[in-house]
Amino acid sequence: xxxxxxxxxxxxxxxxxxxxxxxxxxxxxxxxxxxxxxxxxxxxxxxxxxxxxxxxxxxxxxxxxxxxxxxxxxxxxxxxxxxxxxxxxxxxxxxxxxxxxxxxxxxxxxxxxxxxxxxxxxxxxxxxxxxxxxxxxxxxxxxxxxxxxxxxxxxxxxxxxxxxxxxxxxxxxxxxxxxxxxxxxxxxxxxxxxx
Ligand SMILES: Nc1nc2c(ncn2[C@@H]2O[C@H](COP(=O)(O)OP(=O)(O)OP(=O)(O)O)[C@@H](O)[C@H]2O)c(=O)[nH]1
Ligand SMILES: [Mg+2]
Numbered sequence: 689x690x691x692x693x694x695x696x697x698x699x700x701x702x703x704x705x706x707x708x709x710x711x712x713x714x715x716x717x718x719x720x721x722x723x724x725x726x727x728x729x730x731x732x733x734x735x736x737x738x739x740x741x742x743x744x745x746x747x748x749x750x751x752x753x754x755x756x757x758x759x760x761x762x763x764x765x766x767x768x769x770x771x772x773x774x775x776x777x778x779x780x781x782x783x784x785x786x787x788x789x790x791x792x793x794x795x796x797x798x799x800x801x802x803x804x805x806x807x808x809x810x811x812x813x814x815x816x817x818x819x820x821x822x823x824x825x826x827x828x829x830x831x832x833x834x835x836x837x838x839x840x841x842x843x844x845x846x847x848x849x850x851x852x853x854x855x856x857x858x859x860x861x862x863x864x865x866x867x868x869x870x871x872x873x874x875x876x877x878x879x880x881x882x883x
Pocket of ligand 2: 724725726739740746747763
């Protein structure tokens with residue numbers, strides 16, 4: 689698949705603000721700062737499409753992007769950002785549940801984890817949650833430019849074990865810096881959209 693057009697649609701904090709139904713959606717989930725927004729920019733070749741920041745907690749609402757006029761990529765707000773208040777994290781939980789459990793057009797959630805580390809307890813919790821709702825199956829490992837090939841291979845095993853991945857779960861290493869992994873991810877997304 690080639691992305692020939694990408695357009696920001698809307699930013700939603702609640703259901704009433706979602707774009708109309710009837711278009712398939714693939715969402716990106718993961719801890720704050722893992723690289724969800726960067727990945728969207730990488731895939732679309734549009735640097736400023738989604739806002740990226742070196743300080744975690746940049747994306748705080750659900751952001752919808754229309755791709756090739758035919759499907760949407762949904763950039764979700766990250767979790768695990770230490771500085772948020774209890775009220776803020778409850779707000780996050782409600783916002784995520786409303787979307788993940790209530791969105792008919794959502795076909796899959798791509799789970800992003802940092803390729804450098806063992807997945808956090810919240811990563812495991814998120815993946816279990818996605819599995820429960822039948823939305824799991826694709827894991828993207830980000831920031832692979834920061835580690836060696838050997839470390840990456842070691843961490844792939846660790847991540848598989850920690851997230852308890854199934855044999856048919858797909859793991860795609862990416863680097864927004866080196867612009868690698870996009871073809872694999874786009875092919876995977878094309879498969880999801882056609883199945
Ligand atoms: N070296 C390197 N840095 C990356 C990569 N992907 C993202 N980053 C950096 O990581 C930081 C966070 O990236 P974002 O894309 O804003 O992360 P996010 O997951 O959208 O974060 P939230 O919106 O807070 O949930 C930024 O400083 C990015 O430049 C990558 O593949 N390699
Ligand atoms: Mg973001």
